[in-house]
Amino acid sequence: MPNPSIRDVLTTLAERGRSLLDLDRYSSGPEKNLTLLCDDLLSMAGEASGVALAKQVIVVYRSLDDAQKGRFFQSMKHRYGPDESKLQTAIRAYEQGASDETLNDINRASEPRRHELLRRLNLAPGGTAALVAMRVDLLKHLRVDSSLAMVDKDFQHMFSSWFNRGFLVMRRIDWNTSAAILEKITQYEAVHAIRDWRDLRGRIEPSDRRCYAFFHPALEDEPLIFVEVALTTEPARAIGPILSEERDSISAEDATTAVFYSISNCQPGLRGISFGNFLIKQG
Amino acid sequence: MPNPSIRDVLTTLAERGRSLLDLDRYSSGPEKNLTLLCDDLLSMAGEASGVALAKQVIVVYRSLDDAQKGRFFQSMKHRYGPDESKLQTAIRAYEQGASDETLNDINRASEPRRHELLRRLNLAPGGTAALVAMRVDLLKHLRVDSSLAMVDKDFQHMFSSWFNRGFLVMRRIDWNTSAAILEKITQYEAVHAIRDWRDLRGRIEPSDRRCYAFFHPALEDEPLIFVEVALTTEPARAIGPILSEERDSISAEDATTAVFYSISNCQPGLRGISFGNFLIKQG
């Protein structure tokens, strides 16, 4: 047995889980496939098989075309809502006697099973990124099919919990940051477009400029949001002077004011998740 | 202004938030204090102030003695349950017409406000660790006061979402691991106690031994769970030979079997959170 790397072990675990399933039955068209896979993912206990199944769901999902994805979201909506019969039982029990337990039963029964589905899909390697990408597709369909609003609410609910500000890591963005990340910063700048690398450099390298981005450990090297700061000696009256390439930089020591002149959300798939507010409130 | 480090900026943000509050009013005994702080934390919109308040809640909580903590958990139970009047309205609306919206309203109304309280406490620097420690206290009180079961259910619910297997990072534990982490491994080993550093070394350094631990990014250098593996040429019949110091190590290349002979949960505050199952199922 070759010296097993961590990746090897993880793979082995996933494969062992995989071998517990008969994946051949999922052979009748990608969508049916996907729904069957999701059913099993929700019904199974063992997380080992769970990892393998979640992986499979994501692989199959990616193979879908636009229309198929739309139908998959519809089946998410209709198939994985709350368990209403359980809910009605819980409501009756609650009405006969309110208690922590009966209240809790209502809460659990009224929780859409989509929540648990998303939790389990997140087990897959790269699961978080895959779910953020899935929501990008969902938002596109939502524009033309408002009946998917509830499905999106569930994505939002899970993401708000996972991307809790307390889990985000803030990193300085400067000229020592990797080109891969800087490129994303350039693409995502939404307020004052960055024209080219020279322009970018002018925003992160001078002594009186700062750029900070928030990252989530499960989305390595994927900035979630970033803010551009100008250190100045007076409150900014206009953006022109701040972006001007002619201005003379001042030393950070001389600055008295930090102007948060631009904030950009990098992840369309995380639209509306609250970590955004947080920084804007600082602006 | 000195060159602001990331920590500086985070602090500034927290302080700016802090300055938006009048913390002096919280001056009449730690418990009342704490409840008032939690009320405000739940009621406020701005996350900047939220960070400052969450920080304050944790500071005050730590200052409580055992009995005071018990009373705080009781007030969590009674004060931050679901909003029943809202719930009853939602139920009536649902009974008049089931729909995504009415179902969703029930779910939201029946959700204990403790969930949101925990989410907001997690905003504090080191919040996650503080909440895991808080649950250790809670479990102690739960043993003598079963009425706190529901409060614990809410901690479990949040932790299951936050510590989703997909967010955990697996790292090899070996002789190049820091003494701080190795010491925890030694303390937490629950199955086959580790006598001393020599014993520990015998389990992580030989060519036919492996140790892996799972970490959560928000609990840096805090192993959550670890598993000890013996690479052997045959399925293990007994633990004796595996732990024997006399045995000759084999090279990993010659091994045909990986025996997961021990798995230990390191965080009492995460008891019952499912990432444990996962590995055990691999054993």
Place this chain on the structure above:
Amino acid sequence: MPNPSIRDVLTTLAERGRSLLDLDRYSSGPEKNLTLLCDDLLSMAGEASGVALAKQVIVVYRSLDDAQKGRFFQSMKHRYGPDESKLQTAIRAYEQGASDETLNDINRASEPRRHELLRRLNLAPGGTAALVAMRVDLLKHLRVDSSLAMVDKDFQHMFSSWFNRGFLVMRRIDWNTSAAILEKITQYEAVHAIRDWRDLRGRIEPSDRRCYAFFHPALEDEPLIFVEVALTTEPARAIGPILSEERDSISAEDATTAVFYSISNCQPGLRGISFGNFLIKQG
């Protein structure tokens, strides 16, 4: 006493050394200054003071203008050559009786004191980088004043020892490399100029392209030399197809040949130091 960081401690040490000197006497014009500083640096035993003096020499050197630097190199040439009287004694001793000792005495006496001067200047924080920069100035003067050839020989001798291939670290250069390093790669590419970031990316990111650079631990993030490699299915007949933006990338697995199509030396101050040869021989 504030919790002392490593930097603090190093500074303290340097300062303590500094305080052992009276730096005020160095007050009569930068060049004289510099020569006095170098004399003291060579004459002193304590390395603590050595660190402070070396630091001072470099500070003063940087303040010199071109002509002053030229005169400083001249004084290096005349002032810090071998000790001829010692040498003649050693030669006589050797001629009376050859032995390890007499041979060694000749070698030591014939060694220009510049060697030791360079060794001691290297004690300064950032000393290695400062000396590499100093040689850039020296090479400029050498073009118009061949009498400095011997001074340059001594720089070469020290650099060949310090930049021994065994101390260099090879790192893959790709899109995850910092912009600061990538920018240097772009500037230094000497064989097939890199037009812009897009061109650069085409050379480091595709599956069939590789770029490796050598670094020296004392020149952090300063590539010394880098080589661009194309993975192909056949020996390259021309550079055109390799640099063509139209070509289709192949997967590294399919490649049978690694074409080292470009190698560039990044450090004018290290011209002629042999690690260059090494890679070219691999080309």
Place this chain on the structure above:
Amino acid sequence: MPNPSIRDVLTTLAERGRSLLDLDRYSSGPEKNLTLLCDDLLSMAGEASGVALAKQVIVVYRSLDDAQKGRFFQSMKHRYGPDESKLQTAIRAYEQGASDETLNDINRASEPRRHELLRRLNLAPGGTAALVAMRVDLLKHLRVDSSLAMVDKDFQHMFSSWFNRGFLVMRRIDWNTSAAILEKITQYEAVHAIRDWRDLRGRIEPSDRRCYAFFHPALEDEPLIFVEVALTTEPARAIGPILSEERDSISAEDATTAVFYSISNCQPGLRGISFGNFLIKQG
């Protein structure tokens, strides 16, 4: 071709070099072998072959027994001294006319070829560590055979240049340091022996204790020298109170004095190399 890691590439380069040689001729007993290999290493131009040869020299050297090593050091002494005929020519030239060139020729001709041999052996992967280990053997033989003094002088000369203080990196040693490094600290403590992990911890973890070690980039995770510091409120009168386990730690902020109470050299193979002085002078 599998995605080539840096190691792969380095190996390839070494192998390509290797293939340029006919290593089969080195087949008549390890010592002869070694001398032939060293001759070739010194005579060859291409560093690629150099890497392969240097590697080979080290492999063969390690296979020698004590007596064979002694004889190898003797052959180093007699075979790789200065080139005396060249030297005499250089001396004559110098006596006819002193000049930079004639002086330089004397210096080069009087330099033992061992210097170049050591430089080239350092080309091998892990060459620096191998040479430091080689000197440990040499020092053992030197005790019984003083005729090897000159060979050791040459090791010292090279090491003084390579381990120039300017190339050393100082790192804080604390409870977050790897067990592998801490174990070496424990073994190497020469002044006040460290009894066990508990004792060690008492010296690196309390708020009023510091431990710093110097590392060389080419000897990864091998401390060269370390110093133990006690932060106190008064100059130490005796070591007892400092090492006492009963004492109460003070906070670093309250400390007024840093007592360097112990300094230990970790590398017998670097005995006498000057970075030691440096710290002692600070004590």
